[in-house]
Amino acid sequence: MEKKRKVIQVYAIIVCIVAIITFIICMAVLVSAVIDRGDPVYSGYSKADLSSFENYKMEIMKSIDKDQAYIPDDQTIKKMYEAAKEEKINKALHRTKSDIIVSGLLIIFCIILFFTHWWMIKKYGKDEEVPAAASPEA
Numbered sequence: 001m002e003k004k005r006k007v008i009q010v011y012a013i014i015v016c017i018v019a020i021i022t023f024i025i026c027m028a029v030l031v032s033a034v035i036d037r038g039d040p041v042y043s044g045y046s047k048a049d050l051s052s053f054e055n056y057k058m059e060i061m062k063s064i065d066k067d068q069a070y071i072p073d074d075q076t077i078k079k080m081y082e083a084a085k086e087e088k089i090n091k092a093l094h095r096t097k098s099d100i101i102v103s104g105l106l107i108i109f110c111i112i113l114f115f116t117h118w119w120m121i122k123k124y125g126k127d128e129e130v131p132a133a134a135s136p137e138a
Contacts, residue, residue: 005124012117012124019114026103026110033099040092041085050088056081 036043041050049055057077064071072080 009121009124012120015117016114019110023107023110026106029099030103030107033096033103036092037096040089043092043096048084050085053078053081056084
C-alpha cells in the first residue's frame, strides 16, 4: 500500500511540474500575442517594409528592373501598399486571436491539472503523516 501511495505522489508531482512548465510557456505566447495584437503591422516577419508608404515604394522601385516595360505609378504603388498592409494586419489579427484562445485554454487546463494533482499530493501525504502524529513519542 505504501508503494502505491508513493507512485501516486510521484505521478502527481510530475504532472504538477509539467503543468507549471506548460503554464509558463503559454503565458509567454499569450503576452507576445497581446503585444502583437496591439500593433499588427510590426508583428512577426514581413517580406516588405510596411511601416510607411515611402519605405514600401523604395523597396518596390529597387526590385524593378530598369529594362521592364511597365513601371507602376505612385497611385498603383499606393494601392499595392494598402493591400499588402491590410493582408499583414488580417494575418496578424488572425494569428494573435488563435494564439490567445489556444494559450488561454491551455492555461485554464494547466491550472485545473495543477490544483487537482496538488490536492492528490496533499491527500496522500496526509495519510502518511497521520500515524506519525498519533505516536506517543511526539
